[in-house]
Amino acid sequence: QSALTQPASVSGSPGQAITISCTGTSSDVGSYNLVSWYQQHPGKAPKLIIYEDTKRPSGVSYRFSGSKSGNTASLTISGLQADDEADYYCCSFEARATWVFGGGTKVTVL
């Protein structure tokens, strides 16, 4: 159950697009279409923003999109806004019927 690998921080200017990577293994990210992404503002519970690799829940901005290639999933935030400044976590189902999160990425809007 090693954590998925995410960059510690990513930054961008308002209006720009940024991408956060999430690297796992063939036992988790690479084996299932079950990567999800969560946004967490300070002091708040996480909020689901992408599920099953690429799907966006109702009510989540179209500016958030997910993709995956092999053992690496990615979250792209387009048209960066001030309120996007938060921590972002990826998560994947694992072969042993457990779940694993990434270490988290702090997004800063410059």
Add this chain to the structure above:
Amino acid sequence: QVHLVESGGGAVRPGRSLRLSCAASEFLFGSYGMHWVRQAPGKGLEWVAVIWRDGSQENYADSVKGRFIISRDNSKNTLYLQMNSLRAEDTAVYYCVRDEREAFFAHWGQGTLVTVSS
């Protein structure tokens, strides 16, 4: 509107036990698997445990296996986490989370803080 409310957190000495509860409402509790996810202060999210909707199966993170027990009472719409042999590294906010098709976590409680310190 799914509602999950954790309780039972607090300060405890290393080696002692604590039981967390999660009261669920506004959905058919017995139709969903449930998880506990924790977050140490200033750290990332860590999946802790899952229990199947009928309680027939459980699974744990290696970090808590053999010390924590997840359980549920579907007649009371309540999820539990019995935490034994607590360690300083168990200090965290513990979230109660509803399972969605074993795929993702759409509904989270507000969390309850557990502090393990001498």
